[in-house]
Amino acid sequence: MNKNLYAIALATIILAGSCTRQKTSTVIPKTEVLTDVTKLRAAAPTYASTITVADLTKHLTTIASDAYEGRETGEKGQKMAAEYISNQFKADGLTGPVKEGNNPYYQTFNLEKTSWDEGYVTIDGKRFIFLTDFYVQGDPTFTTEQNLETVFVGYGIEDSAYTDYNNVDVTGKVAVMFVGEPTNRQGKSIITQTSKPSAWSTDWKRKSTVAAQKGAVAIILIGSRTSQDEFDQYVARIKAVAERASVKFPKEKAETPEVPGIFIGPEMGGRLLNATSRNLVNYHGQVSKAGQAITSPFKPIKTIQVKLARKRELLPTENVLGLVEGTDKKDEIVVVTAHYDHVGVQNGKVYNGADDDGSGTVTVMELAQAFAQAKKDGFGPRRSMLFMTVTGEEKGLLGSEYYTDHPVLPLENTVVDLNIDMIGRLDKEHDNDKNYVYVIGSDKLSSELHAINEAANKQYTQLKLDYRFNDPEDPNRFYYRSDHYNFAKNNIPVAFFFNGVHDDYHQETDEVDKILFDKIEKIGRLVFYTAWELANRDDRIKVDSNKK
Missing domain, CATH: 3.50.30.30 (Glucose Oxidase; domain 1)
Structure with a gap:
């Protein structure tokens, strides 16, 4: 596909050099606000390394177990998952940004x-x-x-x-x-x-x-x-x-x-x-x-x-939100999303949705703890980071639609949405190669976003970035089928990270024992590095494109 070579080169220069820097960081005194971009970039690998197979496994083994009954929107298992995620956000030091209701981590709304x-x-x-x-x-x-x-x-x-x-x-x-x-x-x-x-x-x-x-x-x-x-x-x-x-x-x-x-x-x-x-x-x-x-x-x-x-009947449900407030650019927001609902129990069989989208959900949780720990240590973020696991995706992207129609934080201040949906398996195009990820939509509204993600990958993770589903003629229409699209409809740049479909997609066989946790870790770290740059760079990325 066509690339903005100038933007790629610029972002590569911006990110260059961090790999050779120290991998430990000095905790900044709490009275000091660090806004030096070079120092913040140098600290990134320390916090990326906190996204681990062990933590991903712990979280996914919980929320994709039979006890969570397939996490169907509005049902018992989805409520259990919401509680688990919000408790983890709270334990990691994220704040709940929702002003209405009893739980500041829940954006609650009714479906029918x-x-x-x-x-x-x-x-x-x-x-x-x-x-x-x-x-x-x-x-x-x-x-x-x-x-x-x-x-x-x-x-x-x-x-x-x-x-x-x-x-x-x-x-x-x-x-x-x-x-x-x-x-x-x-x-x-x-x-x-x-x-x-x-x-x-x-x-x-x-x-x-x-x-x-x-x-x-x-x-x-x-x-x-x-x-x-x-x-x-x-x-x-x-x-x-x-x-x-x-x-x-x-x-x-x-x-x-x-x-x-x-x-x-x-x-x-x-x-x-x-x-x-x-x-x-x-x-x-x-x-x-x-x-x-x-x-x-x-x-x-x-x-x-x-x-x-x-x-x-009315069906109450919840988006789960955790906020890491920024420093000197805190009014601007970088959003990271995944949907935590799945399709529940069908004909007595639990559809656990380990990949769809348990894999994305636990990655958001890991990114949240990484940014929260960085803030505790005095390393940003400059922009606020909103980590959101949304409900109702399997019913038609309803949770993300509700959020963008009723934003907790202003959409006009929202810089980007990085969306993660199914990153723990292989599709048939990559049977023998787990070192890939499909990236969809990164260039459709912002050439800078696309360049930043490519530069982060080149420097840190070296995944094969596959853009085939970014084609506007893609018959699968994946660009329109996950939660980032409700942000894109509002002219907010997006990037969608995805491993493609497989034989266990929407089947009771989408289980934890088939998940490639090292694959999730690597893709999660790519999303982290991209989010880190978006949160800490001097200038907000520009909306300079309008591709289909």
């Missing part, structure tokens, strides 16, 4: 846990059961049985090239439509005029949004181009996932209710439209022949009964 209750759709006297005969996307509000009128709207499309809504009123009704979009006789999309489908096929919410704007209360999408057996197999595959509770931020009461999508197969669709499976398939051919929407040949059942109930 929802799970499915009873669900069915009755058509002409026959009851079809949720997750047996059909599935649902979105968040329906039919907590009691509702009698709902139906209206057929073709494919449910309203586009400049094609519309199904001419002279159709869906206000207060269920809009019934086919999955997908119309094609011409050559099999090309009537909308795109190519073999590539439009967003009307790939994003069901586009149809839902149009129906909602026109007053519909729900949409039913008929999968008529697959067999009933294929549809049933798909429903069976997603059943286990759909039955798990979902966790999100509570909705504002004033928010417009979401129009859900009820997905059904050809058998249920035929009963609803009073048609055979062949009639359903023929409809597509008729539209292709006409090249436009046609008058409906169906006479759907006028009224159906729908119940799609959800159980809802």
Whole structure:
């Protein structure tokens, strides 16, 4: 990838020389504030060396044990981990920066846990059961049985090239439509005029949004181009996932209710439209022949009964914060993050998440003690260091989103976020080489951050820095999938340290006995050296880039 060679050279010069300096440091008298950059850089190896395999092992063996029940957001094990981390922060001398609540180390907030209750759709006297005969996307509000009128709207499309809504009123009704979009006789999309489908096929919410704007209360999408057996197999595959509770931020009461999508197969669709499976398939051919929407040949059942109930409960959870206050630049903040939640217990099996992200969590704890000890000895940091283990990452980066929406310390004063997520294993690209780390995002907002990290690695750790996932065309989209992204969205430079995925990712086999603790130690020390430079250099790094 392209590098800012000037910035790299500058940072290399800035960091140069420390390896040859003494590895022990003299404790500075407490009345003296050390701001000399050269002396601070010389002290860095002393405190980097306190990040050890022994301490990492001790912490990870605790929080990734069965006793912590997989640390699922809002549940007992996550609370236990929060207590363990905050007690360690306190013991190491970090302060709790949170002003509200009973625990200054906790940023507590509510999420909402929802799970499915009873669900069915009755058509002409026959009851079809949720997750047996059909599935649902979105968040329906039919907590009691509702009698709902139906209206057929073709494919449910309203586009400049094609519309199904001419002279159709869906206000207060269920809009019934086919999955997908119309094609011409050559099999090309009537909308795109190519073999590539439009967003009307790939994003069901586009149809839902149009129906909602026109007053519909729900949409039913008929999968008529697959067999009933294929549809049933798909429903069976997603059943286990759909039955798990979902966790999100509570909705504002004033928010417009979401129009859900009820997905059904050809058998249920035929009963609803009073048609055979062949009639359903023929409809597509008729539209292709006409090249436009046609008058409906169906006479759907006028009224159906729908119940799609959800159980809802508030779920309190916590980000855990520890602060090492800076000296002459204490109003500026360097943040180091990792998520300490995992996916809990599934089918009676504990998913301990030793790598994901126990490895990152214990690294943050070790960096916190290193900086705290340095401060006790009189060696900075000049800028304040915020060490934060966040909750709710596995539910959609919720903990870091809450923090950046409700910052404990001002975002405008936040210099950087260094995020650590999964650094204790090898991926298939590096089966025989543990001396690597993926670095993602370091150049996207600040060329100086990228250069500083590279220079620290060159001087101290000599890891292979792999940037393949930094590519904006990366199909994995890892840049958007961990907690640093909520800082990047707020124009705060970030660097994400990651070892890639492996066969035990999100499995009950992600256990401590497979962790490469010497790998964590080395990557942890790289993050330390980068953070140390960011905290102690004279100038705050510049935001001078805006890469995708």
